[in-house]
Amino acid sequence: MSMTKKDQKDLDQLFVDLRDTYGGMKEDYFALLYLQRKFKCDIESFAHQVAFGGNDYGIDAYYVDRAARNLYLLQFKWSEDHNLFKESIDRLIKDGIETIFGNPQTDASRNEYLRYLKADIRECQSLIDRVYIQFVFKGEVDAADHSSGLAGRIENLLNKRYFLEHAFGDRQVELIAEFVSDYRSPSTPSPQDLFEVAWKETATLEAGVDGRAMHVGFLSLSDLVCIHQAIGQRFLDRNIRAGLSADNPPNRKIREALADIVIKQCVDPGIFTFNHNGVTLAAERVDFEEGKARIRSPRLLNGAQTVTSVAKFLKDNDTAMAQKVCQTAFSRIKVLAKLVVGDPQSDFITNVTICNNRQNPVDPWNLRANDKVQCDLYDKFKEDVGIFYSKQENAFSTYSEDELFDMGIEDPKDIKIKALAQTFCAIQGEMDRMVRLGDLFENQKSYQETFKEGYLKSDARKLVICYKIHLVLNSPMQRLAEKASSKNGFIVAKARNLVWALLIQGLLNDKDIQVYLDRFGTRLAKEADFRELLKNLAGNKIVNILREVLADEGYQKKAEAGQFSFLRTKDIFKRCMDIAYEKYSWTKRSV
Numbered sequence: 299m300s301m302t303k304k305d306q307k308d309l310d311q312l313f314v315d316l317r318d319t320y321g322g323m324k325e326d327y328f329a330l331l332y333l334q335r336k337f338k339c340d341i342e343s344f345a346h347q348v349a350f351g352g353n354d355y356g357i358d359a360y361y362v363d364r365a366a367r368n369l370y371l372l373q374f375k376w377s378e379d380h381n382l383f384k385e386s387i388d389r390l391i392k393d394g395i396e397t398i399f400g401n402p403q404t405d406a407s408r409n410e411y412l413r414y415l416k417a418d419i420r421e422c423q424s425l426i427d428r429v430y431i432q433f434v435f436k437g438e439v440d441a442a443d444h445s446s447g448l449a450g451r452i453e454n455l456l457n458k459r460y461f462l463e464h465a466f467g468d469r470q471v472e473l474i475a476e477f478v479s480d481y482r483s484p485s486t487p488s489p490q491d492l493f494e495v496a497w498k499e500t501a502t503l504e505a506g507v508d509g510r511a512m513h514v515g516f517l518s519l520s521d522l523v524c525i526h527q528a529i530g531q532r533f534l535d536r537n538i539r540a541g542l543s544a545d546n547p548p549n550r551k552i553r554e555a556l557a558d559i560v561i562k563q564c565v566d567p568g569i570f571t572f573n574h575n576g577v578t579l580a581a582e583r584v585d586f587e588e589g590k591a592r593i594r595s596p597r598l599l600n601g602a603q604t605v606t607s608v609a610k611f612l613k614d615n616d617t618a619m620a621q622k623v624c625q626t627a628f629s630r631i632k633v634l635a636k637l638v639v640g641d642p643q644s645d646f647i648t649n650v651t652i653c654n655n656r657q658n659p660v661d662p663w664n665l666r667a668n669d670k671v672q673c674d675l676y677d678k679f680k681e682d683v684g685i686f687y688s689k690q691e692n693a694f695s696t697y698s699e700d701e702l703f704d705m706g707i708e709d710p711k712d713i714k715i716k717a718l719a720q721t722f723c724a725i726q727g728e729m730d731r732m733v734r735l736g737d738l739f740e741n742q743k744s745y746q747e748t749f750k751e752g753y754l755k756s757d758a759r760k761l762v763i764c765y766k767i768h769l770v771l772n773s774p775m776q777r778l779a780e781k782a783s784s785k786n787g788f789i790v791a792k793a794r795n796l797v798w799a800l801l802i803q804g805l806l807n808d809k810d811i812q813v814y815l816d817r818f819g820t821r822l823a824k825e826a827d828f829r830e831l832l833k834n835l836a837g838n839k840i841v842n843i844l845r846e847v848l849a850d851e852g853y854q855k856k857a858e859a860g861q862f863s864f865l866r867t868k869d870i871f872k873r874c875m876d877i878a879y880e881k882y883s884w885t886k887r888s889v
Contacts, residue, residue: 309376316341322350328374329359332434332480337361349411355397356390357431360415367427369419371398378437380445380477381677387451388670390431391458400461419465429462431455431475441681442477444705446689447673449532453595457582493528495521497591498632510640513584513591517635519570519608520628522577525596526605531696534602552607553614560611560627561618567630576634577601584639591637604633606696662739663715664691671749672715682758683820684708689715711822713765721765722748724799725888727871732795753889759819760889764802766822771798773829774836781841786848792862797840799871803878804835806887843877 312331313324320326329348330341337344348359361370373390375382398415419426433442442448452475459473499515526533555573558565582595598605618624666672667690679687686707688694694712697705716735723732731738731748738744753761771794778797782790790797805811818828847870848854856864864870878884 316345320345320348320350325374325376326350326358328376328434329372332372332374333359333361337363346414347411355394355412356386356388357394357398357415360411360418362418362422362426364422364425367425369422369426369429371429371431373431373433375433375435377435380433380435380437380442380448381674381681383433383435383442383477384447384451384674386433387448387455391451391454395455395458395461398461399465423466424469426466426471428472428474431473432478433476434478434480436480439477439479446676446680447670448477448677450668450670450673456595491529491595493521493525493593493596495525495591495593496589497586498589499586510638512639513586513637515591515635515637516571516632517577517637518629519604519631519633522601522605522633523608523612525593526598526609529596531693533596533598534605534690534696549603549607549610552604553611556608556611556628556631557615559631560624561615563623563627567627567632570631571633574604574633576636577604578636578638580638580640582639584637593637599638601633661691662736663719666715666739666745667691669749671751671754674751674754675718675749678754678758679713679761680706683762685762685822686712687715687718688712691715709821709823713762713822717768718761718765719748720768720795720798721761722750722753724767724795724802725764727799727868727875727886729795729799729866729868729871733866756889757815757819759815760806762822763805763815763819764889766818766824766828767798767801767805767832769822770824770829770832771801774801774832774840777833777837778841778844781837782845786845789848789853789857789862789865790844793844793865796865796871796874797836797844800840800843800874800878801832801835803875803884803887804839805831806889807878807882807884839878839882842881843874846877847873 309324309327309331312327316327316330317324326348330345333339333344333348334341344361347361349357356373357371358374359372361372362368363370373383373386375386397412399419435442455475456473462471462473465471496518497513497515499513501514503512503514555565555570559567559570577598578600579593580597580599581593584594585592612619615624619628672689676687676689679685684706686694686697686702686705686709697707719735719738720732723729723738726748728748731744738748775791775794775797778790779787805814808814814831818825818831848857850873853864853870856862875884875886
């Protein structure tokens with residue numbers, strides 16, 4: 299939704315009329331303008347409920363609607379860009395919710411409106427039934443709702459609902475977070491997060507720490523499918539991997555077993571339970587009553603193969619599943635389930651996830667899929683260039699073409715987390731990290747230095763063009779082999795990562811880089827012209843850089859002894875760049 303001239307005129311006038319009274323920046327008056335229109339109030343009666351001048355803990359204004367029994371906490375962005383809310387939500391998660399509802403001490407020096415807010419909460423303690431945290435902006439609500447980075451933050455924010463107990467005691471006050479576009483109705487409710495399922499429990503283990511517990515029982519496969527259908531891919535967010543390929547042998551076996559039970563009906567449904575390893579779920583809260591379990595915010599920690607295999611089976615056999623006899627057989631299938639109660643975003647649940655996936659090797663990068671920077675990179679590639687970023691292993695293959703189209707994904711290929719990590723290392727000249735990805739993802743310092751938050755503000759086309767070099771690296775390597783001397787040819791063949799890094803610097807230093815970004819930076823296609831560009835860069839410049847560097851007697855002796863580790867050091871990259879500066883005036887560029 300574009301901002302109208304009337305919007306801008308009204309905001310400008312309000313700022314001119316009131317800035318001497320309330321101070322602050324022009325953008326602060328968006329809150330006053332919105333509240334005036336939404337709640338039909340005189341500005342003087344609620345101006346103290348607006349945070350002028352920052353120090354807002356992630357909330358710009360509040361309003362108590364006594365008739366509707368609602369408390370509104372509002373954050374405003376005079377922009378169409380929903381990504382601007384990320385920093386505000388981070389402040390809310392870190393300090394805001396606790397300061398507003400949990401901390402009895404109000405830091406009035408930070409912003410006086412907090413003192414009024416806490417006073418109104420105390421006064422209306424028995425009146426408020428719902429707390430709405432609304433993020434108001436000028437853009438598209440659907441785009442905000444489908445942002446991976448925002449979805450993860452909203453989930454973390456809602457997990458802070460326990461702080462409401464400090465303000466409202468035993469009263470069950472609902473916490474709702476939503477995006478609202480100015481002059482539109484509030485966004486549709488977030489996907490259902492409360493499910494009632496049939497549950498036959500066999501045992502309960504109390505961990506004795508922070509209310510953690512594990513319930514072991516039997517869960518209907520149809521209930522598991524219903525949760526997945528309601529939540530969608532978010533149900534698998536806490537799983538280390540998305541579903542593996544449909545042609546994966548275990549997945550084929552699951553579908554064959556289902557066909558025997560549901561379609562052919564030659565096997566008893568109970569056999570599936572005996573032969574299946576079971577699933578593990580995490581939930582923020584679980585209540586049991588008369589053979590039912592009410593599960594809030596469930597996430598699948600282990601069992602993605604089962605869920606995706608069942609989904610494919612139902613899709614492939616939709617005609618047969620319309621028959622009541624097949625539906626009945628399917629409803630009788632149960633799986634052994636472990637239900638872990640705890641914050642799905644916590645380190646405790648992450649560790650449970652890892653331990654429950656030991657039947658398959660767990661690579662370090664799998665454990666980073668839900669990190670904030672990974673979710674933000676996912677959003678960046680999707681929104682800026684229409685490319686899917688597989689921060690979670692195998693995630694791309696779980697979506698249909700129609701689903702990808704609806705998400706705004708235009709490219710038939712995806713960016714993968716391991717290769718992106720190598721791309722960032724190549725840009726930085728960190729040759730040693732490129733071959734030690736396990737250490738990179740396990741070491742927090744190395745990980746943060748590689749996945750710099752600054753890349754989130756980069757031109758996404760630069761990230762793409764640097765990434766896709768490795769997809770066509772064979773072409774420039776062949777050109778180098780043709781141009782290099784017989785003495786150096788064997789050494790150059792061992793220097794693929796170094797060549798990748800130098801190709802990046804060659805492109806970034808090229809005067810026509812903007813032309814290349816327009817032509818090659820918005821998709822992962824292996825264009826013939828892009829190959830030719832890299833081949834010419836390798837054959838005309840990089841070969842000369844490598845020839846001079848490899849003339850070093852020490853390098854020659856190491857190569858003769860079969861020791862090529864020197865090609866994977868920051869030192870040789872630096873030497874190459876020194877020569878590149880002397881010959882071609884290249885400087886080390888970033889994106």
